[in-house]
Amino acid sequence: MLRDTLTRRFALSFMAHPDDAEILCGGTLIRLASMVWQVHIVTTARGDCWSATLGPDEIAAIRLEEGRKAAQSIGARYHCLNIDDVCVTFCEQTSRLAIDLFRRIAPTLVFTHPRFHYMMDHEQTHLLARAATFSYPIPNASTIPLVEGTQVPWLYNVDPLEGLATVAAATTNDLPRSTYTVARPRTPPMCEPLTVLQGTGYLRPDGSKGVRNLVLVVYTVQCASHVAHAIADGESDTHVVGFPGCFDNQYAIRLLLALARHPNVGACLCVGLGCEYTQPKRLAETIAKSGRPAE
Numbered sequence: 001m002l003r004d005t006l007t008r009r010f011a012l013s014f015m016a017h018p019d020d021a022e023i024l025c026g027g028t029l030i031r032l033a034s035m036v037w038q039v040h041i042v043t044t045a046r047g048d049c050w051s052a053t054l055g056p057d058e059i060a061a062i063r064l065e066e067g068r069k070a071a072q073s074i075g076a077r078y079h080c081l082n083i084d085d086v087c088v089t090f091c092e093q094t095s096r097l098a099i100d101l102f103r104r105i106a107p108t109l110v111f112t113h114p115r116f117h118y119m120m121d122h123e124q125t126h127l128l129a130r131a132a133t134f135s136y137p138i139p140n141a142s143t144i145p146l147v148e149g150t151q152v153p154w155l156y157n158v159d160p161l162e163g164l165a166t167v168a169a170a171t172t173n174d175l176p177r178s179t180y181t182v183a184r185p186r187t188p189p190m191c192e193p194l195t196v197l198q199g200t201g202y203l204r205p206d207g208s209k210g211v212r213n214l215v216l217v218v219y220t221v222q223c224a225s226h227v228a229h230a231i232a233d234g235e236s237d238t239h240v241v242g243f244p245g246c247f248d249n250q251y252a253i254r255l256l257l258a259l260a261r262h263p264n265v266g267a268c269l270c271v272g273l274g275c276e277y278t279q280p281k282r283l284a285e286t287i288a289k290s291g292r293p294a295e
C-alpha cells in the first residue's frame with residue numbers, strides 16, 4: 001500500500017535516547033534507506049545520564065556523536081531535541097519542539113516507542129510523537145512553512161525487545177536474527193498493559209521481570225555464526241545475536257551485554273573461536289554476574 005500511494009518517502013524514527021533507534025528499529029531503517037527512503041533519526045533526550053565515569057555534558061557529547069555517525073552510516077540525518085535524560089516530558093514547550101521538527105522533515109512514516117513501556121522517557125516520547133504525527137500538517141500548528149506533500153504519516157509503535165509488538169514489518173539480512181526490527185500499526189493502547197498483566201512473568205536474580213524466558217546464543221565473531229545458528233535451529237524460544245567483526249568494538253559489546261541481560265532472557269550460551277577481540281568466555285562471565293546461567 002505504501003509503495004503505491006506515497007509520493008514522499010520520508011521515514012522518521014522519533015525515540016528517546018541515542019541508541020534506541022539502532023537497537024529497536026535499526027533493521028527497518030537500514031532497509032528503508034536501501035529502498036531510497038530519506039531517513040531521519042530523532043532523539044528527544046541527549047544521553048547525559050548513562051555513564052559511571054563521565055559527567056553529563058561529556059557523555060552526552062559522545063552519545064550525540066555516536067548517534068550522528070550511526071545515522072550517517074546509512075545516509076540518514078540525526079537530530080536531537082536536547083532534553084536531559086529521565087526528564088523527557090510531554091508539555092507545551094516540548095510538543096512545539098517536536099511539531100516544528102516534524103514540520104521541517106514532513107515524514108510520511110514514523111516510528112516511536114509503545115504507549116506503555118518500562119522507561120518513562122519512552123512513554124513521554126511516544127506522546128510527543130503521537131501528538132506531532134497528528135498535528136504537524138495542521139496549517140497553524142507551527143510557523144514553519146508546510147512542505148509540499150505533507151500528510152498525516154503512518155505511525156508505528158516499535159518494540160522488538162519487550163515482546164509487545166506482534167507483526168514483523170521489515171527485516172534485513174545484515175543483522176543477527178534477533179535484532180531484526182519488529183513494528184506494528186498503532187493498536188488500542190489499553191491492550192498492551194492488559195496483555196502483560198495477564199501473561200506469565202519471570203523474576204530474574206537481578207530483580208528485573210521478564211514476560212518471556214528466552215535462551216540467547218551469542219556469537220562473538222562471524223566465523224562462529226553458523227555454529228550459533230545450528231545450535232539454535234529448531235529450538236523454541238532460542239534467539240541468536242552476535243557481532244561479526246574480529247576487532248575491538250565497545251558499542252557492539254555493550255549492545256550484546258544489554259541484550260543478554262534483558263529481562264526476557266533467561267540464559268545465554270556464548271560461541272566463538274577465541275582469536276577475536278570479544279572473548280566468549282569473558283562475555284559469559286560478565287553476563288553470569290546478572291545471575292543468569294551463562295557459559
Ligand SMILES: [Zn+2]
Nearest residue numbers: 016017020119
Ligand atoms: Zn531509551
